[in-house]
Amino acid sequence: MAGKQAAKGSGQAQAGAKAVAQADTGVAVVALPADCRIAAQAALKAQLAGGLEHGAILLDGQQVERVDTAALQLLVLLRRELDERGGTLAWRGASDALNEAAGLLGLARILELPAARPA
Amino acid sequence: MVNAALAQFQQVFIEESLEGLDTMESSLLALDDGGDAELVHTIFRAAHSIKGGAATFGLPEMSSFTHEAESLLDEVRGGKRAIDGGIVELLLRTVDCLRGMFARARAGEPLNDATAEGLRGELAAMMGRGTAAGGLQARRPADQADAWTIRFRPHAGMLAGGNDPLRLIRELAGLGELAVTAELDRLPALDKLDPTECHLGWTIELAGPAKRADIAAVFDWVEGECELAIEPKHVVAATAPPAAAAPVADVAVARAQRETSAESGTVRVAIDKIDGLINLVGELVITQSMLDTFRDGVDASRLALLEQGLAQLARHTRELQESVMGIRMLPIASVFNRFPRMVRDIGQKLGKQVRLELVGEHTELDKTVLEKIGDPLVHLVRNAIDHGLELPAQRRAAGKGDIGTLRLEASHRGGNIVVEVSDDGAGLNREAIVAKAVQRGLIRSGESLGDEAVAELIFQPGFSTVAVTTDLSGRGVGMDVVRRNVADLGGSVTIRSTPGKGCVFTITLPLTLAIIDGLTAAVGGEHYIVPLVSIVESVQLKREAIKTVAGGGELFRFRGEYLPVIRLHELFGCPDAVRAIDEGLLIVVEGDGARVGLFVDGLIGQQQAVVKSLEANYRRVNGVSGATILADGSVALIVDVAGMVRMQSRRKVA
Amino acid sequence: MAKILAVDDSASMRGMVAFTLRGAGHEVTEAENGQLALDVARGGSFDLVLADVNMPVLDGIAMVRELRGMDSYKGVPILMLTTESHTDKKMEGKAAGATGWLVKPFDPEQLLATVKRVLG
Secondary structure: OOOHHHOOOOOOOOOOOOOEEEOOOOOEEEEOOOEEOHHHHHHHHHHHHHHHOOOEEEEEEOOOOEEOHHHHHHHHHHHHHHHHHOOEEEEEEEOHHHHHHHHHOOOHHHHOOOOOOOO | OOOHHHHHHHHHHHHHHHHHHHHHHHHHHHHHOOOOHHHHHHHHHHHHHHHHHHHHOOOHHHHHHHHHHHHHHHHHHOOOOOOOHHHHHHHHHHHHHHHHHHHHHHHOOOOOOHHHHHHHHHHHHHOOOOOOOOOOOOOOOOOEEEEEEEEEEEOHHHOOOOOOHHHHHHHHHOOOEEEEEEEOOOOOOHHHOOOOOOOOEEEEEEEEEEEHHHHHHHOHHHOOOEEEEEEEOOEOOOOOOOOOOOHHHHHHHHHHHOOOOOOOOOOOOOHHHHHHHHHHHHHHHHHHHHHHOOOOOOOHHHHHHHHHHHHHHHHHHHHHHHHHHHHOEEEOHHHHOOHHHHHHHHHHHHOOOEEEEEEOOOOEEEHHHHHHHHHHHHHHHHHHHHHHOOOHHHHHHOOOOOOEEEEEEEEEEOOEEEEEEEEOOOOOOHHHHHHHHHHOOOOOOOOOOOHHHHHHHOOOOOOOOOOOOOOOOOOOOOHHHHHHHHHHOOOEEEEEEEOOOEEEEEEEEEOOOOEEEEEEEEEOOEEEEEEHHHEEEEEOOOHHHEEEOOOOOEEEEEOOEEEEEEEHHHHHOOOOOOOOHHHOEEEEEEEOOEEEEEEEOEEEEEEEEEOEOHHHHOOOOOOEEEEEEOOOOOEEEEEOHHHHHHHHHHHHHO | OOEEEEEOOOHHHHHHHHHHHHHOOOEEEEEOOHHHHHHHHHOOOOOEEEEEOOOOOOOHHHHHHHHHHOHHHOOOOEEEEEEOOOHHHHHHHHHHOOOEEEEEOOOHHHHHHHHHHHHO
16 A cells, blocks of 8 residues: 555544645645535645645545545546656545445545555 | 325315415416416416325326326427317316315215216317327336446536436446446546546446346436446346336325315414514513512502503403404405306306406405305305396497496405495396285285385395296395305395496405404393394383283384394293393394394493304304303303394294 | 425425425425525525425526536435426426436335435
8 A cells, every 4th residue: 555654644634624734754634524525526626736736645534424426536536646746645544435435436446445444 | 195194295285286276267267368378387387286296195096187187288388289268168177177076085085086087088189199098008028137238427517416426336236246447538637627527437247137127227317417328248038027016005005094084174374474473472471571560569659550561461462362363364365266267157158248356355354254155155146147237238228338247346344344246237127026026925016115125125035036047046045045144154235226237235244253242231140242233222111012922922013013022031041030021121133134122131231252162162052152251250142143033933933 | 314405385295295304314494486495505505405396486497507506506416306297397407407306296205215315
């Protein structure tokens, strides 16, 4: 899994969509909101665009309760963008909802989602 | 209804549908008079709502019936068919038929009858097909395979439209094992992405015996919003699909569970009326808390404040009373609305041209009065067209226009509601009435009568002046019944006729049945209330003015006629009452077209009485219409004058 | 559970829908025409909108078009309550931005099944 070094980073995971914390390593930490559906994507996109500048993004998907195709499509584009720029995408964790959605949409592999952590 | 608790909505549905039918009817009539296209939409909407709701609320017969009418309307609406008199006629009959079906639904009876079946056939014929258009032919057997390939590519706007491919694919997962491959070839760059658009596509392998129809059903809402291909991987022989244990039985269940409750006594109340009540109650609470400060005693310095508080209490109580009564008040429009149709039908039948004018439709009446005033009004209207208005030729000969005018006007006058039915016809035919009255033995030949007295004759039981009984008025109901019905509501009917110019029937009704103005009379230790509207006069008589007739009845002379005396103390069995005629008082009352004298000890005063039903609280008592509670907390009975007059005349016969 | 906006000029239909959905634990707001629904929708957020097609003042189709014009209602499922005879209305509703439809007549079970289907 890419970006494992950041998995235990000091950036605190927040449930809110506005959580962009910058870890010491130059990694932007973006927490996906609990309701991560179409209405939240414009804000998320702006956040991710800001994070791109750091070259590395650590996504925290542990709080996600509801997610839709719009969100996963955005994440796929992020992944592709980072690949093209030579950046990295890493996960601090992903909820069951996020995993299930990515699996159904055939996007789990490209997103390199970690399995949901057992409680 | 599947859920019995939902039966309540059936009642609401029936109520709103009946209103919808009224709208349909009035709009159809307006359309017939050359109304605009918006009317077609209004009519369509009403039919559509009934159709949509009927099956939902357990009335499927009605739904399929309305469907025919709706289809017809849809063609009119879409400009595929011009509206003409024939269609209006057919739709008007449909409205009638639906009303009947709703009435049967309320009574829990079977909805369809011969009329409904016939009409449905007519509607179908109008649409150019037979009744037997009973649904589409069964489709070709569903393709079945044990594995499918589904190629699915949404258009960009599908996400914003609320159809999430994730949901669709999740539904597919319910049909079998999925292997999903996302197609990313059309994805834009991140900064070009509108996150509300969808640029992904999928190829989905579905393993498991699924029917094409089941797969297609998943995508039913997104037809036209995506590219979709559903291909079987292995075709299996088309075996007969097992008969689906489908939920067909719902209808029977619905019928069985449907409440057969009759019309419930509900009133719709405008929100502003309720707000008014809430305000008043608020005022009362304030007054009460103000008065509460006097609990510990009143000193002289605060007397003025106390008086003010009591005055406020009195005012608010009165206002509250009026507002509460107002809740029972509904516009007379609901009664008036039936007339355009009726007048049109009767006019056509009789070859008379009638213009109907409705005035004061917003005048409000007590709900009970409203429900009971319909029949008398119908009779007066039929009567006016049948006997009052002339045929066009006769009108021309009389120098009037071909079209007769019939006017219904409601208004408030003092504490009463006045409803007038007037026409510009020929007026009462004095000679014909007198001749008929002589023939019937109501008056003697050669007796000279004033116009008023002649007009009064038509209110006599069994009176009719028309040689040929038409099927309109000839229902065995005469003006006497109209008068009795109105009298039962505490009202009166008068007639004013001008030869050659027309007739005016005036119905005067009390604003409400819940409160009456009455005169309180003492009889022994009891108090009785005599409604003010029925009192003619009260007189004190000398002993010798009373004549005793065979059988023990007493009569007295009043304005040239002998009236019977009803001693209330005898009728109601009151001890310690005044027995000598010259020591008590006779209240001359009129009811049911006759007068009697009620003998009481004396009068106490005039007051408003809130009527409490005796029937509801005790049982029905002859000669008593209700009870009221007096200021001291005791109960007084309200005299039923019309009932007493009837009792008296029965006694006379017996 | 979900916040649902039920729009129908028929009190019986609206009542049945609201009653059924509340019974299933949803929070239901009622509106009796499209215009009132828009007013309510602007002031709040909903997970699902159920709307009749034929309504006075503002019909369901026009209402959907307006709703979809608002950013906060992009992607929110909007179901039209319609009758099967009106394929053209379905298409018109779809073109305006409706998610899908529920064909009248429907019973409470069908309603709940459809709501479950869109809400997932």
